[in-house]
Amino acid sequence: MELFDYSLFVSAIRMVSPILLAALGGALCARVGIFNVGLEGLILAGAFSAIVGNHFTENIFLALLTAVAVSVLVSLLFGYATIHLKSNPIVAGIAINFLMLGLTTFALRAIFDVKGAYYNKDMSGLPKVDIPFVEDIPVVGQLISGHSPLVYTAFLAAILLYVFFYRTVTGFRVLAVGKNEAAARSLGLKVTTIQYGAIIMSGVLCGLAGAQLSLGQVTMFTEGMTAGRGFIALVAMMLGQSHPIGIAGSSLLFGLMDALSIRLQGFSMPTQFTAMLPYVITIIAMFFLKDRGSDSLAGQHTSR
Amino acid sequence: MSYVVEMLNIRKEFPGIVANDNISLSLRKGEIHALLGENGAGKSTLMGVLFGMYQPEKGVIKVDGKEVRITNPNVANRLGIGMVHQHFKLVDNFTVTENIILGSEPVKGMVLDIDSAAKKIAELSKHYGLNVDPHAKIEDISVGMQQRVEIMKMLYREAEVLIFDEPTAVLTPVEIKELMKIMKNLIKEGKSIIIITHKLKEIKAVADRCTVIRRGKSIGTVNVAEASEASLAEMMVGRHVSFKVDKKESTPSDVVLKIDGVSVKNNRKVLGVKDVSLEVKKGEILGIAGVDGNGQSELVEAITGLRKVEAGRIFLNGEEITNLPIKSRIQKGLGHIPEDRQKRGLVLDYTMESNMVLEVYNKQPFSKYGLLNMPAIRKYAKNILQNFDVRSGEGAASIARTLSGGNQQKAIIGRELELDPDLLIAVQPTRGLDVGSIEYIHRRLIEHRDKGKAVLLVSLELDEVLQLSDRIAIVNNGELVGEVKASETNENEVGLMMAGVGKERNV
C-alpha cells in the first residue's frame, strides 16, 4: 500500500467536514465574543441524535433534522448559561461536554439498551452524491465527486459564512458585536439577540458535523466518538483566525491528518502512535497561531 | 422661551442611595448648557436618565414641550438625543464610515452599501467643518479625530440635542480649542448641547448657562457670563476651595532616577518611547505632561520593570536597574502608584489586609520559613488604613471591592508610601476622585517630596501637573519634547509642547 494516493485525499475531504462544520460554528461564536469550548459536546449531541432520528424515522433527512434540532437545543442551554446566567463560558462549555457525554451514554442504554456502541447494519447512512460530468473527470472527479451531501454542505457553509460576514448587514453587525460589544450596544444593536443567533447557528453546524460522524462513513454511534474533534475544530478556528476561508484551509490540514492516521494503520506501526498523529499535529499547529487569543494568565479568571 | 429638553424634578434612586434628588435641568434651543458637579455628584446618572439608560422614580421629561418616556437609548435617539460618550464606543479595526453607519446601515438589495454612506458622511463632515476622512480606520486616527467620529455618529442619526460626557479629558489643549469651535458651529446649525464636566475654565470658555449639582441635589442654574470660576467652584464643592497647592520651594539634591536614552516598544510592537533621557532628584517632583497615549504608560512600565527596554539604561540611586526583575526594583526603593487602580492596584475580591502586604508579605515579620504571620499582617494593614484615613466597612478585613474609589486609591498610596520609597512613581493618582480626596493625596505626595524623596508624577490633568511639579517634562509621540521649570511656565506653553511644538531650554 502506498502512503499517499488519491484515496488518501478522498478520505481527507471526507474527514474534513465534521471539523470544518464545527470550526465554522466556533468561529461564529468567537465573532460575537464567546469562546465556545462546548463544540465537542454539541457534535456528540448531533452524532447521537442523528442515529436516533434515523432509527425511529428511517428517513435520512429527518435524521439530519433531529441532529440539528437537538444540537440547537443544547447550544441554547450553553447560550442561556453564558449570556443569561453569565457563567464563565469555559466552565459552561466544559459542562456541556460532560453533559452530552453523560446524556448520550445514558440514552444509548435507555433507548437502544446497549453499552459502548450502537450499530445496525440495516440502517442506511448518508447517500453518496455523484456530481454529473464532474465524476467523469479523471483525478478531480475522484476527489470531488461521490461524497456525502454534508461534505459539500461544509464547504458551501464556509463560502456562505464568508459572504455573510463581509457582505450582509447582519454579518456586519455580528462582526461589530464581537469587536466591541459596548459600541454595538450604544448604537442600539440587540447584542443578546445577535449572540443567541450565533450560538444557535453554531448548534446547527455542530449538529450537521455530528451527523456526518455517525452517518457519514459507517452508520454507528460509539460513546465519546468525537474523540477531541471539537477541540481540534477550536484550534482549526484559531489557526484560521475565525475567517471562514482560513478555517477551510486549516480544517483541510487536520482532515488530512485524520486520514493519514487511519492510513498509517496499514503500515507496521503501533496503532497507538498513528492514532496520536492528529493530536500531535494539532498541538504543533498551535505553535504557529498568529492570533493566540489572550494568554491564559491574563484573560481567564477561574474564580466566578 | 422655548426649551428643547426639560427634565423636571427628577429623582433616581439606587439601592441605598439617592443619586438624583429632585433635579431639574432645562435646555434652551441653540445653547450650550454645562452640567457641573464633582465625581459622584450624580451628573452621569442624570444624563443616563435623559438618554434612557435609567428610569427615574419621579419627575417628568419633556422634549419640544411634549412629555415623553425614554425607556431605552433607542428611544432617545429617535427623539433626537445623542450622547458623545467619554470612553469612545468605536470598533477599532472598522473604518470611520463603518462605525458611523453601524445599526442604521444603508443597503443596496441585500448587500451593505458602504459607498453611498461614505459620501453622505463626507458631506456631513464638510458641512460641520469636522474634517473627518470617511475611509480611515479608527485605529489609525488621533483621539481628537475619534471624538469627531463619535459626534458624526450623532449627526448621521440627525440628533438635535447632543450630550458631551467629559469631552476634554482625552484632548490636548489645542484639540480642546478645536472642539469648542466645533461645538459653536453645531450651535450655529441649530443644535443644542449639554456638556458634562468638572472643569471650570471650559465652562467659562464655551457654555451659556450652567447647572450645578452636588451630592445628588440641584444647587442651581446660573448664566455663565455672570459667574466667576471661583463662584462656580464654591457651588460645586459647597465650601471655599483654593485650587492652589501649598508647597515650599523644592530643594533638589542627589539624582535618584536617571533614565538614559531609553526606548520602549508599545503594545502595537512599535517604539512607544523613543530615546528619552530624564533625571529625578531627591526632594523634587518631576511631572510628565502629555496627552494620553504618548508614551507615558510605556515609560513608567519600563522604569518599574513591567515592560522590556529596547535600548538605553535606567539607574536608581546610581545603580543600573534596566534589566532587574520587578521585585528587586521594589527592594531597591521604587514605589509605584499604578495607573489603573482596579486592574493593577488591588485584588478586588481580596481583603484589604492581603492587599496591603503586596510588597512585604515574604519578609520578616510577615512571613517566616514561608509561613504567613497573620496577626503581624493585620497590624501592618490596620496601621496603613488608619494613617491614610481609609474608610471601609470592616477595616482591614473588608473586601477591597466594597471600598469607594477614593478610599481604594488612598489605600494604594498608603501601601506604597509605607515602604518609604526613594522614588515614588505616581500615575494619575487622583483620577476620578472627589475634591477632598484630591487635596489629601496632593498633600501626601508633597510631604513625601519634603522628606527628601523623589517623586515622578504622570498625569493627564495639566492643572495637576502644573500645580504639583517642580519641573515638568513634556512628552509627545513617545519623544521628550522639552523640560521646563513649573514656576516659570504656564498652561499655554506646556499645552503647545504637548501638541508637539518643540522647545529646548536648560533647567
Place this chain on the structure above:
Amino acid sequence: MMLPQRLHKLFTPLIQPLLAVLIGLLAGAIAISFVGEPVFETYKAMWEGAFGNFYFLTSTLARATPILLVGLGVALAFRAGVFNLGSEGQMVLGAVSAALAALCIPGPPVVKLLAAIVAGMLAGGLWALLAGWMESRFKVQLLISTLLLNYVAVLFASYLVAGPFQDKTGSAALAQTPMIDQGAWLPKLFPGMSVHMGFVIAIVCAVVLIVILKYTAPGYEVKMLGLNPFFAQYGGVNKVKLLLLSMFFSGALAGLAGSVEVLGSQYRYVDGALTAPGFAWTGMMAALLANSNPLGTVVTAILLAALETGAMGMERNTEVPLEVASVIQAVLILFISAKLTLKLVKFRRKEREVHGTV
C-alpha cells in the same frame, strides 16, 4: 454587625450550590422517569448504594481517593488562574510510571513503593509542566494543549502496556503490566474493604494544600496570580515561575492519583482501567463545584464519588443505567458556575460601597 446580616453572609454562599444540586437532581429525576422508573425509589437505591452500609461507604471513599487527588491538583491550577484540563493524561502517565517503577526498581518493597509514588508524581508533574512551558514560552493555549495531550498520554501508556511492558504470564494477552510485588502495595485501611492508604494520603494532601494556600507566602502569590495577574506582576511576583510550579504540582497530584490507584487497588496498570471510570473528569468537576477551595474539594469529591457508587448500586437494583450520575454531575457544573444568586450579593455590595463613601 447585626444578626440577620451575619446569617445572610453565612447562607448566601450556600444558596448557589444548593440550587445547583436541586437542578441537578431534577435533571436526574427527568432522566429516571424517562426510563420509566419511580424517581423516589431510584434515588433511595442510589443513597443505599453509596452510604447504605459500611462496605458501601468504604467503597465510596475508595472511589473518592483518585477523584480527590485529581481535584486538588485541578483546584491548585485554577487558583493560580490556569485551566488545566490535562488531569487525565497526567494521571495515566503517573499510574503507568508508578507501576513500571514498582516493577523495575530493585530493592526492598518499601523502596519500591516509595519509588513508585515518586515516579508517578514526577511523570504527572512533568507532563503538566510541558503544557505550562509551551504556554509560557510559546503562548500555546494551555486550555487546549492540556486537553489534546490527554489523548497522547493515554495512547502512549496504552502502547507501553500493550507492547514492551505487557504482562506475558497470563494466558490471554491483555493490555496490562505484570502484577506488582505484594510488599509494595498500599495497605487497605480495613480488612476486606476496598478503601486503602491512598485515601489517607489524599486527605493529608488536602490539608497540606489548605495550609499552603492560606498560610504561606507562595500560597499568597498563587492566589494573587489567579485573582488578578496584573496585580501579582506589579507586585513583583514571577509569573512564569509560579505558573510552571503550579502546573507541576497540579500534574504531580494527578500523577499521585494514578499512582495510589495502581498501588492501592489495581496492583498493576491495566489499559483503560483509570480512564473508563472518568476519575480525572470527576476530579475536575469536584474542584469546579468547590470553586477551587481545597476543603470544599474534599467534600465534593466524596459527594461525586458517592453519586457514582450510588449509581452502581442503583443499577443493580433498578432498571436505570448508572450514567444518570454523569447527567446529574454535568448539570450541577453547568449551574454552579452561573451568576444566578450572585446578583443578590452584588446588590448588597453596592449598597455598602455607597455607605463607605467619604
